[in-house]
Amino acid sequence: MFERFSKEAREIVIRPQDEARALGHEWIGTEHLLLAVLRHPQQPGAATLTRLGVTPASCRAAVAGVVSGAGDDLGAQDAEALRAFGIDLEEVRRRAEESFGQGALDDPASTGDTGARGPAGRHREGARALSRHLPFAARAKKALKDALREALARKDRRIGVEHVVLGLSRSDDNISLGVFTRLGVDPESLRQRVLSDLREAAA
Template sequence: MFERFSKEARDVVIRAQDEANSLGHDWIGTEHLLLAALHHPEQPGAATLARLGITIASCRAAVAGVVPGPQEDLGPEDAEALRALGIDLEAVRRRAEASFGEGALDAAPDADRTKREGGRGRGRGRGRGEGALTRHVPFAARAKKVLKEALREALARKDRGIGVEHVVLGVLDSEDNISLALFTRLGIEPGVVRELVLDDLRAAA
């Protein structure tokens, strides 16, 4: 399927890994694909998002607000949200510490993590051009679904290849909790934005 991707769409897939690394995430999700697409504001789909005022910076802040980084503890709001789902964070912490010792759920320092991994350079990337060690991170199922949806969008429109616009449309079709929370943080209604992207594509045809 990758051979169908345009040069820019291929860059989106590659940059999604960079974005995951820079945020210290161990997966590539829909949020990273959206961030990567925003690096091409001149491309269809991403241009629509840019016109709506969605920038790399605002999207990255929204992602950080939805998905905590590896060194971030869950705060009171997170605990309250989990409690609403029937999960008592403090009870979980007490049971973990009773079994594995105090601080069992605390994040390990980077140095300790590197030592546990046999000294391999699984450094958290700091983005392009900053001397970061880039590690391979796998695609989450929801991100794979977006890429498959991008192919379906291209086929449905009878487009010859998969472009940034198809990836953006695939992201906007996502209905997983993280994607929906990200859309809320960005202040967008995905169905409405999807129609705007399609309108822009029709106007450019």
């Protein structure tokens, strides 16, 4: 399948390694594919995201917020209510990380930390991750397969950035949906806009 990818789309398959490592993740998910897409803002699909106001910085912040569980299920009002009772969530997080290491309160399942607990364990896991290729999560593999399906459905001879974006718009896992929600982008609306842009370009 890889030989059918355009030069830019091939980079989108390769570059998520860098995006994942920069965020300290040990896997490649749809969120990292989306960040790699934004490295090509002039390409179809990526240009649509750019017009919707999505930038690499806003996407990176959205990914960090969803994957780290920043804010968890508590909104600003909940945090304020707890503060009234003398409970400061940020202070609790700060003290926990001071005692047990960065990300001590993060969910291991969402951070990809399946190794030893504690700062030393996380350091060993991080060092190991840097020395090997990171695995693609099932949701990322599905998005790439969906990109192929999109190209076949359109009878396109090669898979481009636009097909990857269309594939990502079909993702229905919690992380993908959470990132799109934080970005203020409705996946189905994104899909329709990309298709509309492609029709206009072909006219």
